[in-house]
Amino acid sequence: MQLEAFKSARILIVTDAWRPQINGVVRTLESVGKTLVEAGHEVHYLTPERFWTVPVPTYPEIRLSLATGSAVAKQIRAIEADHIHIATEGPLGLLARQYCIDRQLGFTTSFHTRFAEYLAMRMPVPQDWTYGYLRWFHSAAARTMVPTPSLRDDLLARGFSNLTLWSRGVDGNRFRPGPKTWFVDLPGPHLLHVGRVAAEKNIEAFLKLDIAGTKIVVGDGPDCARLMRAYPEAVFLGYRHGEELGALYRSADVMVFPSLTDTFGNVITEALASGTPVAAYPVTGPVDVLSDPKAGSMDADLNLAVARALTLKRADARAHGERFTWAASATQFFTALEPLHAPQHKLRASSVQ
Template identity: 60%
Template sequence: MTRLLIVTDAWHPQVNGVVRCLDKVGQELRTIGYEVEYLTPERFWTMPMPTYPEIRLSLASLGEIGEIIEGFAPHNIHIATEGPLGLLARHYCTTHHLAFTTSYHTRFPEYVAARLPVPCEWSYAYLRWFHDAAAHTLAPTRTVVEDLKDKEFQHVVEWTRGVDADRFTPGPKSVYQDLPGPHLVCVGRVAVEKNVEAFLKLDVPGTKIVVGDGPQRAELEAKYPHAHFVGRKQGAELTAHYQSADVFVFPSKTDTFGNVMLEAMACGVPVAAYPVMGPIDVLTDPNAGVMDENLALAVQYALKLDRANARAHALKYSWASCAELFRRYLVPAFDGQEKAA
């Protein structure tokens, strides 16, 4: 049985696209015979990330990371994040001449710059150094691949995402009956980098509903009393919120993909978004979603779209194909001597 170790600083109970993607890929690979082990913050003492306490930073040592890697003796190693665990695993692999792959999930430089006076160029220099040691760096869309290549990243390949089309399905509008329509829904972390306020500022008819939680929620909830903040939802409850939307509004300009767009479309909900990285590659069918620099205009046009077309577009993506592409890019860990030299 092939043993795969996935190292990630992002893991449960966090609810985000990185965790969902890595979890789903592991599930799919296990069905075809892989033994998948995750090296995550669950194993260590952690501390809250400054300005973002929902994210926990692992207080691990290089010795602990080495013991885990040696004990599992993986055939393949994938380092998914550039945080403390990813950094320690990278150091161990390069020191012991083990080949590995990495993935680029988050526009970390833009996230940092939104909170701290740190130039994006500095953060990208770190990320370039981090990923250039990998045999392949997996990025979620062609646009992200080209952007990273323009920034002189090496070995970047495209690795798309999937959606659980059995879980996210069309259904009755069961949640917002008491609210005036149309029902405009935004799902995700309520944080400055997600640009949720751009959604809340829209001058459009209907009710704005925010599904999710995060550090900016209290501020925005006080500032926009006519919007409805329902908190984080999971499972069937989350699906019901998607199904009850007339349009899914995706205001983020920093996401590399945006899994929530696929989930919404799988539930038959058209998407309105800005024409930026993420939506450009996901909303390739104009019958499933609308992109416009004027987000209010995108919402108006999205309201006219056929929900069946949104569902049909989402069905082009699957976690099985995502996992298969991931598998193809894996490299034998112990064939790294020549690369490391």
């Protein structure tokens, strides 16, 4: 069913992840919101932009809100939403969750990020503790939206419940096949990585590849300076956006996705839509997105995955990338939303399980 066929609704999305952050969560929330608005719905965002914030230790580009419960409640009441979706498990997400529970309002959540693994990389916090918090957080929601079947199965095994799929899309106009306009003076093949330059992205596995050609990194983050010193032969371009980013994808021979912890990997679909095959490990995200072996290659040996990806046809990558649309993603999201005043038996307990 098309989004336009649904009765117009006012939707509030609460998120701790927002601009100026550049990541898949922000891109997804913006893209789905834009698609919903174009279909006649009203979308509001409650983000850290409205409050004082502090930087996350060791990751200053991410800032956490210092909002109070009363300030969040005032913002939520002013919007008079039909649906509330809580996208993140941070300070704003917690306050919005409590607001809904206190008033017995129905709401949904989404699971975007493996915080347990990310936190364990930076601090001596057992993953079981963090997953316990995440399980508690999402247990109060009518539904928790997850991007892939493999992540759903993993979370079910960890005791999560009421999970529903919410896939991702790609802008097929911005990310499209075309001529190679970058890297023409660099030795080929041209291997590209796009994403935050941080420990959880496992970029060093890409930079250590024993394969001919030039490795190009697009993005920035806390590990950038260290990796630039350690791998001076690689090309680091920093953040790129819009048409320039699309041209970089089109100019690469393979996009290498070495992450072991992503829950989807929006950059995979961007590369595919640009006609660029993808090489990755066979883990959550790639195993769900790269379902057609003609579009990408997965192997526990990333060298082998890259070698096979270099033999794939760009037209096949593009054809597979066209399967992912923001219209389909927004429809999944909208149909999974919960009315604020849902029947009481559908509201979930808020106590720790």
